[in-house]
Amino acid sequence: MTTISLSEEPRHQASSSLAMKLKNPALLLLPAVAFLSFIYLLPLVDLIRISISGPSWLTYFQRVFAVPLYWESLVRTMQISVTVAFLCLLFGYPTALLIHRTRGITRALIATAIVLPYFIAILIRTYAWMVLLGRNGPVNKFLVSIGILSEPVQLLFHRGTVLLGMTAVLLPLMVLTIYSSVSRLDPGLTRAALASGAGPIAVFWRVLLPLTLPGIGAGFLLVFVAAIGFFITPTLLGGPGDQMFAMHITQQADSVTSEGFLQALGVVLLLITLLVVAIAGRFLGLEFIWGGRKLTETTAGKAALAATSGTARRSFGSAFADAIGWPLLRLFGMLPASCGTWTVRLMGGVVVALLILPIIVVMIISFSSASYLTFPPPGFSLRWYEQFFSDTNWMRAFWTSALIAAVSAFIAVGLGTCAALGIVRGNVRGKSVIMLLLVSPIIVPPVVLGLSLYTLFLKFDLVGSVFGLAAAHAIGGLPIVVVILSAALQGVDSRLEQAAAVHGASSLTVLRLVTLPAIAPGLAAATFFAFLHSFDELVLTLFLSSAQLKTLPLMLWGDINYRLNPVLAVVSTLEVLLVVGGLFLARPVLATSQKAT
Amino acid sequence: MAEPLALRVGYPGAGVRASQSGGASERQVIGSRIAVRDAEKRYGQFHAVNRINLDIEPGEFITLLGPSGSGKTTLLNLLAGFQSLDGGEILVDGRPVHNVPTHKRGFGMVFQSYALFPNMTVTQNVAFPLRMAGVDRATTERRVAETLEIMRLSDHANKSPSEMSGGQQQRVAIARAIVMRPKVVLMDEPLSALDRRLRESIQIEIRDLHQTIGSTILFVTHDQGEALTMSDRIAVLDAGKIVQIGRPLEIYRHPSNRFVASFVGESNLIEAEIMQKRGTTVTLKNRAGYVFDAESRDAIDVGRVTVLVRPERIAIANEPTASSTPVTVTSAIFLGEILRIEAQMDGGDTLLIRCTDTARRPLPDVGDRLHVSWGPEDCWVLT
Numbered sequence: 009m010t011t012i013s014l015s016e017e018p019r020h021q022a023s024s025s026l027a028m029k030l031k032n033p034a035l036l037l038l039p040a041v042a043f044l045s046f047i048y049l050l051p052l053v054d055l056i057r058i059s060i061s062g063p064s065w066l067t068y069f070q071r072v073f074a075v076p077l078y079w080e081s082l083v084r085t086m087q088i089s090v091t092v093a094f095l096c097l098l099f100g101y102p103t104a105l106l107i108h109r110t111r112g113i114t115r116a117l118i119a120t121a122i123v124l125p126y127f128i129a130i131l132i133r134t135y136a137w138m139v140l141l142g143r144n145g146p147v148n149k150f151l152v153s154i155g156i157l158s159e160p161v162q163l164l165f166h167r168g169t170v171l172l173g174m175t176a177v178l179l180p181l182m183v184l185t186i187y188s189s190v191s192r193l194d195p196g197l198t199r200a201a202l203a204s205g206a207g208p209i210a211v212f213w214r215v216l217l218p219l220t221l222p223g224i225g226a227g228f229l230l231v232f233v234a235a236i237g238f239f240i241t242p243t244l245l246g247g248p249g250d251q252m253f254a255m256h257i258t259q260q261a262d263s264v265t266s267e268g269f270l271q272a273l274g275v276v277l278l279l280i281t282l283l284v285v286a287i288a289g290r291f292l293g294l295e296f297i298w299g300g301r302k303l304t305e306t307t308a309g310k311a312a313l314a315a316t317s318g319t320a321r322r323s324f325g326s327a328f329a330d331a332i333g334w335p336l337l338r339l340f341g342m343l344p345a346s347c348g349t350w351t352v353r354l355m356g357g358v359v360v361a362l363l364i365l366p367i368i369v370v371m372i373i374s375f376s377s378a379s380y381l382t383f384p385p386p387g388f389s390l391r392w393y394e395q396f397f398s399d400t401n402w403m404r405a406f407w408t409s410a411l412i413a414a415v416s417a418f419i420a421v422g423l424g425t426c427a428a429l430g431i432v433r434g435n436v437r438g439k440s441v442i443m444l445l446l447v448s449p450i451i452v453p454p455v456v457l458g459l460s461l462y463t464l465f466l467k468f469d470l471v472g473s474v475f476g477l478a479a480a481h482a483i484g485g486l487p488i489v490v491v492i493l494s495a496a497l498q499g500v501d502s503r504l505e506q507a508a509a510v511h512g513a514s515s516l517t518v519l520r521l522v523t524l525p526a527i528a529p530g531l532a533a534a535t536f537f538a539f540l541h542s543f544d545e546l547v548l549t550l551f552l553s554s555a556q557l558k559t560l561p562l563m564l565w566g567d568i569n570y571r572l573n574p575v576l577a578v579v580s581t582l583e584v585l586l587v588v589g590g591l592f593l594a595r596p597v598l599a600t601s602q603k604a605t
Numbered sequence: 606m607a608e609p610l611a612l613r614v615g616y617p618g619a620g621v622r623a624s625q626s627g628g629a630s631e632r633q634v635i636g637s638r639i640a641v642r643d644a645e646k647r648y649g650q651f652h653a654v655n656r657i658n659l660d661i662e663p664g665e666f667i668t669l670l671g672p673s674g675s676g677k678t679t680l681l682n683l684l685a686g687f688q689s690l691d692g693g694e695i696l697v698d699g700r701p702v703h704n705v706p707t708h709k710r711g712f713g714m715v716f717q718s719y720a721l722f723p724n725m726t727v728t729q730n731v732a733f734p735l736r737m738a739g740v741d742r743a744t745t746e747r748r749v750a751e752t753l754e755i756m757r758l759s760d761h762a763n764k765s766p767s768e769m770s771g772g773q774q775q776r777v778a779i780a781r782a783i784v785m786r787p788k789v790v791l792m793d794e795p796l797s798a799l800d801r802r803l804r805e806s807i808q809i810e811i812r813d814l815h816q817t818i819g820s821t822i823l824f825v826t827h828d829q830g831e832a833l834t835m836s837d838r839i840a841v842l843d844a845g846k847i848v849q850i851g852r853p854l855e856i857y858r859h860p861s862n863r864f865v866a867s868f869v870g871e872s873n874l875i876e877a878e879i880m881q882k883r884g885t886t887v888t889l890k891n892r893a894g895y896v897f898d899a900e901s902r903d904a905i906d907v908g909r910v911t912v913l914v915r916p917e918r919i920a921i922a923n924e925p926t927a928s929s930t931p932v933t934v935t936s937a938i939f940l941g942e943i944l945r946i947e948a949q950m951d952g953g954d955t956l957l958i959r960c961t962d963t964a965r966r967p968l969p970d971v972g973d974r975l976h977v978s979w980g981p982e983d984c985w986v987l988t
Contacts, residue, residue, distance in 0.1 A: 196720030199687055202707040203714035203791070204781065205737035210708075214733075218724040334736050 034434030037442055040427035040486060043419075048449060048483050051460035052278070058463070059271035068272035078256060078273065085253040088170060088242070089235035093182075095175040096231045097224065099359050100182035105216075106356030107183070108190045109349075120591075121360045125367065126180035127537070127587045129544035131561055132580045134241045135568055136366030137173045138164060139373060142572070144382040146369055165247040173245040176362050178234055182227040183359070189223020190216075208348035209340035222292055229288040233281055237453025239547055244568060253277055254455040261459060261551065274456040285451055294444055367584060374577035381572050392574040402563060402575070408474070409543055409560040415478035416485055416542035421535050423482070424489025429523075431490070432497040443494075447487040457483065458551030465552055472554025480552055481542035488541060489534040496530025497523070533594035540590065544583075634664035636821030637788040639684070643693030646679050653679040655845035656693065661823070666815050668824045670832040671842035672868065677825045678793060680842070684823065685791055686710055697789065708737070713782030713790040713820070717797055719774045721766035727753070727777050728762045734785045748784055755814070756780040772803040779811070783818055792824045796831065808834050829869045833857060841865050857915075859985055866913045866987060873914045873956050874987070879907055886981055893952030895930035899984035911987045916959040918983035921946070922976045929976035932956060934969045944968060948975060 062068050072078050107118050125133060141147050141163040148160040163169065197219070201211040217224075239254040246252070254277065260270045285294070369383055374392060376385030396402050427446055431439060449457070461480055462471070470476030500523060508518045524531070546561040553562055560579065567576055641659040645652070654676045661667050669677040682688045684695060686707035694701045702710060713734075721730050728749055735745040753759045756776045766774055775795060782790050792811075796804045812835050815822050826832055832839045833853040840850040841864075849861040860866040863874060877889035880896065889912060890896045899912055922929060932948035935955070939945075939962070946958040946969060956977065960966070969975060 194718050194720055196716040196718045197722060199685070199707075200714065200716055200720035200778075200781075201722070201733070202687075203685060203712060204734035205708050205711065205785070206733070207706075207708050210737060215722055215724075219722075335739070338737065338739050 032434060032436075033430050034436035035430065036426040037430035037434065037436070040423040040430075040446060040490075041442065043423050044445060044449075044483070044486070047461070047464070047479055048457075049445075051464045052452075052456075054463055055271050055278075055456070055460035056275055058268055059275040062268050068269045069276070071269055072272050072276055078253075081251050081253050081256055082276070084251070085236055088167075088174070088250075088252060089232050089238075091171055092174045092178060092235045093228050093232040095171065096179050096182035097228055099175070099355055099362075100179055100227060101186055101224065102352045102355035103179075103183045103359040104186035104190050105352050107187055109352065118356065118360060121364045122180050122183050124584075124587060124591065125176075125363045126184065127540060127591065128367070128584060129546070129561060130177050130240050131544070131546050131564055131568070132370075132583055133177055133366065134173055134244050135564070135572075135576055135580060136370045137169070137176065138244060138568070138572060139381060139383070139577070140366050140369055141169060142381060144380070146383040149383065164245060167246070167250055169245040170242050170250045173241045174235060174238060176366070177241055178231045179359060179363060181234065182231050185227035185230060186220065186223045189220045189226070193219055207337070207340055210337040212348065213337060225288065225292055229284060229292075233284055233451050236280060236284075237277060237455055239455050240565075254453060257455045257459060258550065261462070270459065274459045277453050278456045281451060281453055281456075294440070367580075370577045371581045371584060373574055374581040376574050376577075378574075381574060381577075392578045396575050396578045399575075401558075402560075402579075405558045405560045405563040408557060412474055412478045412481065412559060413539045413542040415474065416481040417535050417539040419479060419482040420485030420489050420538040420541075421531070424486050424534065424538070425493055425531065427486070428490050428493035428497055429519075432494050433502070443490075446490045449483045450487045454484075454547035458548045461548065462551045471552055472557045474557065477549060477552055477557070477559070478542065480548045481545050482538070484545065484548075485538035485541045488537045492530050492534040492537065493527060496527040500526040529594075536590045536594055540587065543586075632664075632816055632819055634819040635786065635788055636664035636819060637698045638663045639789065639821060639823075640696040640699075641680070641684075641693070642696065644680065644683060644690055644695060645692035646676075646683060646688060647691050652676075652845045654683065657845070657847055659840060659847060659850070661821055664819050664821055666812075666822045666824065666835060666837045668826060668832040668836035668839045669842055670826060670829060670839050670869070672827055674844075675842040676845040677827075677842045679845075681791055681793055681823060681825050684789075685712060685714055711785070711787055711789075713785060713787040715775070715778050715782045715790070715792045715795040717794040719766070719771075719778045719798075721774055721777055721781075723766055725766075726762070727758060727764050727766065727769075730766065730777055731780045731784050734781060738785060752780045752784045755783075755817070756810075771799050772807060775799065775807060776810075779814070783814065783820070786818060787820055790820045790822045792822065794825055794827070797826070797828065804831070811835065833869070839869075841868065843868075860913065860987070863911060863987055866985075871916050871957055871959070873916060873919075875912045875914060875954060876909060877912050878909050887986065891950070891952060892954060893930060893950040895950065895952075897928070897979065897984070898981040899986050900981050901986040913985040913987055914956075914979055914983060916945075916957040918979055919956065919958045919960075920978050921958060921960060922978070925976045926978060929978040932975050932977050934971055934973045934975060936971060937969045939968055946975075948977070 059068055060066075072082075103118075103122065107115060107122070110118060139145055143160045143162065145163075147163060148157070151157040152160060193216070197215055198211055201215045206214065236252075237254050238252060239258060242250055242252045243255055253273070257270065257273050257277070260266045260273065373381065373383055373385060375388045375390070376382070377387035377389035377391065378385055430436070431443055431446070436442070458480075465471045465476055465480075468476075470479075504526070505518050505522050508522045509515070513521065544561060545559075546565055549559050549562055550565070553559065564576060564579060567573070639659075639661040641657055641661075644654055644657045644659075646654040657676075657680060669680060671677045679688065683690055686702070686705065690703055694703060696702070697710075722733065725733070731749045731752055732745050735748060740748070750759070750762075753762055756779060758773065758776055758780060761769060761773060761777075766777060769777070775798075778795070782792075795811075796807055799807065808831060811822075811824075824832075824835060833856075836853055838850060838852055839856050840847045841856065842848065843864050849856060849865045851859075856865065857870055860869060866872045866874060875891050877891040877897075880888040880890050882888070882901075885900050885902060886898050887901050888896060888898055889910070901910075925931065930950065932950050934946060934948050936947040937944060941962075943959050943961055944966070946960070948956050948958060950956060958977065
């Protein structure tokens with residue numbers, strides 16, 4: 009007996025240690041990392057390789073910076089992006105404050121007005137602006153009716169429209185980022201400042217603004233990075249003088265001769281994006297990308313720094329503050345408190361109107377009885393719905409989109425859930441690097457991604473295949489799933505899992521009986537958003553689809569460029585309903601994941 | 606524990622009364638007189654503050670004591686101007702304040718969460734009210750240094766709040782609240798986030814500070830021990846109303862009703878029937894048939910009453926005496942300087958007894974028979 013047990017023991021130990029290794033949740037990261045390496049990192053590396061494959065590695069880049077068309081477009085892209093980011097900040101900050109300050113049903117309504125557009129396809133929201141600002145649109149009608157204009161004018165296709173459209177599209181991102189920073193503040197701080205004799209403006213300037221600066225920075229950079237890769241909105245709303253950099257890439261993609269140069273354009277855009285993100289990450293921590301908080305709080309260091317630098321620059325700085333800064337703040341303190349409140353309400357109101365009105369107008373137009381776009385509609389009918397549902401092309405596109413989205417969501421959720429488990433529960437070094445890899449597709453301009461994937465898809469004959477498109481869409485779906493599920497998993501007390509294990513549950517049983525039920529709502533939300541991401545995806549699809557495989561956004565894109573008719577409004581309305589339904593189901597999850605991140 | 610508490614309870618009442626009536630003149634009173642008249646605050650159907658009247662003397666240390674949801678914090682917020690009254694008015698030195706925004710009321714305030722500005726150093730935090738008031742830089746620096754000195758924070762002047770312990774942070778918050786030498790300082794449960802030892806030392810610090818600066822202090826707490834230790838007067842709140850206001854000793858010894866009796870201190874509430882009444886002394890009989898005398902100022906002379914007997918007023922003996930009644934010990938815990946005994950009277954009532962530890966008294970076992978008694982002056986008849 010003893011000899012047997014002795015000989016048994018070492019073998020048992022060896023197998024258990026192997027089993028232990030296999031049970032390390034960090035292994036769950038492998039599928040997602042492998043997936044992204046193959047379909048995301050590899051093509052990007054390949055893109056860079058092609059871009060430097062010219063006679064000299066600089067050849068193509070020299071052309072980018074030598075041809076005024078591209079160089080000027082790059083400068084223009086920067087200008088537009090910075091302006092859009094500033095506009096978003098200017099209007100987004102008061103809106104975030106407004107959400108923070110209101111309570112109950114008002115707050116829920118304002119928050120919905122911000123979040124809802126966030127999940128509606130950029131294409132559809134841009135289309136809504138085209139309807140709103142069109143010759144027969146409500147804005148023209150209104151301006152004529154109150155006598156400012158004598159006849160409808162062309163409001164579309166110039167720089168102002170591009171800025172308006174892009175700002176409206178990107179505002180929710182800014183508002184949500186700043187709100188998450190504002191909502192973390194101790195409400196006692198505002199009260200403490202008030203009780204210390206600071207007026208509303210002084211409270212804002214000395215307390216609120218400095219403390220939400222990281223949120224402002226994160227919001228600004230996220231909007232900026234998104235804006236420099238923008239393609240849909242400037243194409244539809246801009247005139248000939250508003251060509252943005254990403255648009256050149258899609259135009260060049262049609263001509264085969266530009267191989268190498270085309271990739272160089274993509275690499276330039278990618279490098280600018282990465283540079284901005286890297287600089288931002290240096291100050292904010294790269295966690296800002298997915299809305300996380302920097303793990304090491306550096307406020308202590310900053311305050312100490314402020315104190316030391318304060319002594320160095322005391323003479324000038326303090327004299328300036330004494331003479332102008334503080335008296336000015338005290339002067340503003342004379343303003344009645346309602347000034348600030350009303351500024352916030354007014355600007356927040358403008359933002360809500362900007363985000364919601366286009367959607368409402370489009371929904372109304374979808375019921376129009378007119379055969380062309382006009383608002384208000386002369387009468388109401390369901391003719392456009394009938395046309396949509398009886399048109400085989402639309403219906404085929406719809407089902408194709410749904411199929412691709414389902415497959416894509418399946419891939420993203422499968423890989424993402426494993427990865428989230430690995431990230432949160434696994435014990436592995438370099439977690440933040442892996443998280444960065446998993447989440448980075450959010451910041452890579454879709455145009456660049458599409459371009460790089462095109463080469464890969466040609467090689468493996470995936471262009472125009474359902475699976476190929478679904479996999480490509482899953483690149484963007486994966487970060488969404490990982491972020492939502494990591495937050496959900498962090499919300500699950502790991503002691504619950506330990507308790508189950510202590511009472512005899514194996515790790516798989518723990519997963520099945522404790523962990524998965526706890527994150528089930530998060531899982532549902534992640535599935536929905538991954539589905540929605542693929543369902544709405546246009547830019548990658550433009551590169552990777554074929555004439556035989558048309559998705560719904562692709563059909564929309566074609567129609568918007570060809571003729572604006574109310575069928576598009578029908579599609580938009582259906583999408584809005586889809587998002588509203590999904591958000592309603594995901595509501596409890598969103599509330600908790602907001603807390604967890 | 607019982608004795609030092611009694612001593613400390615005795616001190617503030619006596620000490621401050623003397624200084625206010627002009628006996629000790631070294632204390633300079635700069636505080637405001639506050640009058641709350643029929644103050645009301647409603648949230649829908651819920652009356653958070655329900656027609657409260659309260660008069661606070663200049664320089665008084667008054668504590669609003671009550672369980673959560675009793676309206677004490679709402680009342681403080683109304684005073685601070687964070688919320689507006691739905692009815693009634695608040696007068697500070699005779700002038701109504703409902704149109705004065707918070708930042709112009711000139712109060713100091715200390716928060717439960719400290720609410721120190723994390724983007725400023727200790728010095729900048731404490732200087733903030735002075736800068737807002739437009740005090741010049743030299744004066745500001747001097748006043749901040751003085752205040753930090755008083756709060757024993759001089760060594761931490763250039764630290765960031767996040768580098769300090771909870772107790773230090775709260776002292777910075779107090780420094781910020783008093784640096785303007787405000788006439789009124791509002792304190793919203795400032796000590797509840799601290800551990801017990803620290804809490805007791807800061808209690809004494811605030812108490813001494815109050816003597817030094819002479820401001821009117823409104824202190825909100827749900828901790829009855831804290832209220833008894835620190836206050837000149839305590840206002841006990843329940844369901845948006847003040848149920849009793851008085852000096853700590855008065856509140857403890859002569860609570861106006863069952864709520865105050867059970868909320869402030871530990872208590873035995875004994876149901877008893879009045880047998881007879883002679884002058885201010887009534888003879889009572891409880892369910893177990895124990896007959897005892899009690900003093901009552903009220904005019905009740907028949908029927909059932911509730912009698913409050915504080916656990917430390919109950920005498921225990923191993924042998925029966927003429928005035929004692931037998932009880933069975935159900936639990937006995939040695940708490941250090943005192944014994945805490947729970948015992949059952951024969952009629953079923955449970956008695957809580959606290960007595961100081963002496964060499965002659967062994968810790969009783971569960972099931973032991975003891976003989977308890979109390980005198981007429983140890984009971985308080987509740988109405």
